[in-house]
Amino acid sequence: MQNIEVLDSLALSQVRSEIATPSFSQCVQELVTNSIDANASDIVCEFDAKNLYCKVDDNGHGFSDENLSRAGSRYCTSKCYSLADVNSNLRYYGYRGEALASVAKLCKELEIVTRRENSEVQYVKKMVAHEESIMSWTNSKNNTSPKTSVSFRGLFHDLPVRRMRINPLLEAEDVVANIKRIAIVHPNVIFSVVDTSLYSLQFSVPRHKDCLQRFQHIFEDIEAARFAKKIALPPECSGKFNLDGCMSTQGHVNKSVQFVFVNGRPVLKTKIHSEINSLLESSDISKGLVSSTDGNGSQNPIGSKSNRHVFKRTFAVFFLNILCDHDEYDICFEPGKTLVKFRDWQGLWLCISNAMMAFLKENGLITSCNQDKRSVTPESSPVRHDSILSKVNCILL
Ligand SMILES: Nc1ncnc2c1ncn2[C@@H]1O[C@H](COP(=O)(O)OP(=O)(O)OP(=O)(O)O)[C@@H](O)[C@H]1O
Ligand SMILES: [Mg+2]
Numbered sequence: 001m002q003n004i005e006v007l008d009s010l011a012l013s014q015v016r017s018e019i020a021t022p023s024f025s026q027c028v029q030e031l032v033t034n035s036i037d038a039n040a041s042d043i044v045c046e047f048d049a050k051n052l053y054c055k056v057d058d059n060g061h062g063f064s065d066e067n068l069s070r071a072g073s074r075y076c077t078s079k080c081y082s083l084a085d086v087n088s089n090l091r092y093y094g095y096r097g098e099a100l101a102s103v104a105k106l107c108k109e110l111e112i113v114t115r116r117e118n119s120e121v122q123y124v125k126k127m128v129a130h131e132e133s134i135m136s137w138t139n140s141k142n143n144t145s146p147k148t149s150v151s152f153r154g155l156f157h158d159l160p161v162r163r164m165r166i167n168p169l170l171e172a173e174d175v176v177a178n179i180k181r182i183a184i185v186h187p188n189v190i191f192s193v194v195d196t197s198l199y200s201l202q203f204s205v206p207r208h209k210d211c212l213q214r215f216q217h218i219f220e221d222i223e224a225a226r227f228a229k230k231i232a233l234p235p236e237c238s239g240k241f242n243l244d245g246c247m248s249t250q251g252h253v254n255k256s257v258q259f260v261f262v263n264g265r266p267v268l269k270t271k272i273h274s275e276i277n278s279l280l281e282s283s284d285i286s287k288g289l290v291s292s293t294d295g296n297g298s299q300n301p302i303g304s305k306s307n308r309h310v311f312k313r314t315f316a317v318f319f320l321n322i323l324c325d326h327d328e329y330d331i332c333f334e335p336g337k338t339l340v341k342f343r344d345w346q347g348l349w350l351c352i353s354n355a356m357m358a359f360l361k362e363n364g365l366i367t368s369c370n371q372d373k374r375s376v377t378p379e380s381s382p383v384r385h386d387s388i389l390s391k392v393n394c395i396l397l
Contacts, residue, residue: 013074013101013105014105016074016098016102017101017102017103017105017106018102018106018159020096020098020099020101020102021098021099021102021103021106023171023174024049024052024054024155024156024166024171024175025049025171025174025175025178027054027099027102027103027106027152027155028045028047028054028056028175028178028179029175029178029179029182030094030099030100030103031045031054031056031099031103031150031152032045032056032178032179032182033093033094033182034056034093034094034099034100034150035056035058035060035148035150036060036093036182036186036189037060037079037092037093037094038058038060038061038062038148039060039061040058040059040060040148040189041059041188041189041190041207042058042059042189042190043056043057043058043189043190043191043192044056044057044058044191044192044193044194045057045175045179045191045192045193045194046194046196047172047175047193047194047195047196048195048196048197049166049168049169049171049172049175049195049197050168050197051153051154051197052107052153052154052155052156052157052163052166053151053152053153053154053155053196054151054152054155055149055150055151056149056150056151057147057148057149058147058148058149059145059146059147059148060146060148061116061117061146062114062115062116062117062119062146062147062148063112063114063116063123063148064116065123065134065136068112068114068123068125068134069125069134071100071112071125072100072101072104072110072112072125072127072132073101074097074098074101074102075096075097075098075101076097076101077094077095077096077097079092079094079095079097080092080095087326087327088326088327090263090265090326091263093265100112100150103152103155104127104152106155106156106157106159107152107153107154107155107156107157108128108153108154108157109126109127109128109152109153109154110126110127110150110151110152111124111125111126111127111149111150111151111152112124112125112148112149112150113147113148113149114147114148114149115144115146115147115148116146117144117145117146118144119144119146120138120144121136121137121138122136122137122138123135123136124136168197172195172197172202175193176193176202176203179191179193179203180203180218181259181266182266183203183205183214183218184211184214184215184218184259184261184319185211185261185264185266185319185321186214186264187207187208187209187210187211187213187214188207188208189207190205190206190207191203191204191205192204203218205217205218211244211245211246211319211321212228212229212230212246215228215246215319216228219257219317222252222257222317223250223252224248224250224251224252224257224314224317225248225252225257225317226248227248227249227250228246228247228248228317228318229246229247229248229249229359229363230245230246231243231245231246231247231318231320231355231356231359232355232358232359233351233354233355234354234355234358237350237351237354237355239347239351240324240325240328240344240347241322241323241324241328241347241348241351242322242323242324243320243321243322243323243351243352243355244320244321244323245318245319245320245321246318246319247285247316247317247318247356247359248285248316248317248318249285249363249365250285250314250317251285251286251287251313251314251315251316251317252314252315252316252317253312253314253315254315255273255277255315257317257318258273258276258277258315258316258317258318258319259318259319259320260272260273260319260320260321260322261319261320261321261322262321262322262324262329262340263321263322263323263324263326264321267339267340268339270339270340271345272320272322272348272349272352275349275352275353276316276318276320276352276356277315277316279353279356280316280356280360281313283360283365283366284360284365284366285314285315285316285360285365286313286314286315286316287313287314320352322348322352324348327343328342328343328344328348329341329342329343
């Protein structure tokens with residue numbers, strides 16, 4: 001039997017890098033979330049998914065010269081210093097001190113250019129292969145606003161199979177989707193996202209007054225998003241969980257406009273998503289489209305005069321930001337940082353389902369459903385308010 005030894009540092013660094021930043025879109029997201037963690041209010045992201053290049057410019061606090069010399073060394077972070085911080089202080093997106101080190105390891109060149117507020121000195125750090133260099137120069141006095149650019153090029157340059165298997169179109173879609181998701185919960189931050197391979201502005205948002213306005217701007221092409229309204233937690237439910245969010249009174253053809261965040265951190269494909277869809281299954285939101293069966297195949301809104309109709313399920317359009325103490329949940333520490341488990345799932349679900357029910361009632365999305373449905377499909381069983389309530393109870397039991 002062979003001896004157990006510590007993996008040599010080169011191998012360790014390679015293995016960790018591929019785990020920490022496994023895809024192009026994840027690398028881009030890491031740079032963007034670093035800008036938010038640096039308190040930026042204006043972020044410009046340029047990317048080229050064909051050439052695996054990205055540059056993120058921000059006006060955040062930048063790097064001090066000491067931080068700059070440590071940046072890109074594995075497990076070096078300014079965001080948490082102890083296990084207690086990691087367990088309780090997840091107010092930043094970053095917590096591992098690994099993203100820059102991993103990207104630097106996987107790309108041909110990583111460059112950081114930074115100038116802090118009121119500083120005349122600009123620093124540039126380049127990381128190429130295993131070499132690092134830092135240069136500085138003095139700017140003219142008139143230009144002392146903070147500015148930081150972090151860029152990489154030639155990602156996965158020594159992983160030819162990985163590089164070959166990348167689908168630039170899908171990666172570009174992921175980049176934009178990830179940034180849109182982050183933008184929802186940062187309405188005070190201006191975002192611009194440019195695909196330099198297409199010379200095209202993929203997405204841009206000005207500063208907004210709140211998340212609802214931001215949400216409607218981002219999804220302005222989706223009709224249902226225009227009917228989004230705030231969701232509020234009924235006062236009797238306030239306790240360890242609070243909710244911020246909005247939902248549309250109309251459904252959408254798929255589940256692509258459903259977002260859940262925990263203290264501003266996006267979480268994907270959670271039980272929360274599936275339970276909300278199941279809860280709303282019998283409400284008007286899910287029965288938004290009727291297809292005419294008179295042979296022309298066209299779809300008409302509810303209330304159409306056609307004789308025979310088939311309901312087509314639609315899905316809720318919402319974002320929900322769950323606000324609670326950090327010790328109420330674990331974010332699973334997988335690379336996407338998007339899985340979550342709650343200590344008190346029942347308590348959380350009670351809040352969410354109550355808020356959803358209050359929203360449905362307030363907007364007449366339970367009773368009107370019965371009337372419309374009866375008038376269009378007499379043979380179908382009417383959806384009743386208490387059937388949704390019993391669903392809430394079932395889920396809680
Ligand atoms: N745009 C930026 N502006 C200012 N400081 C930055 C910026 N990007 C990174 N940093 C600094 O570099 C450090 C290392 O960044 P890195 O992304 O590698 O780790 P992290 O964000 O701390 O944790 P994680 O690996 O989970 O992202 C950060 O802790 C932060 O201090
Ligand atoms: Mg980071």
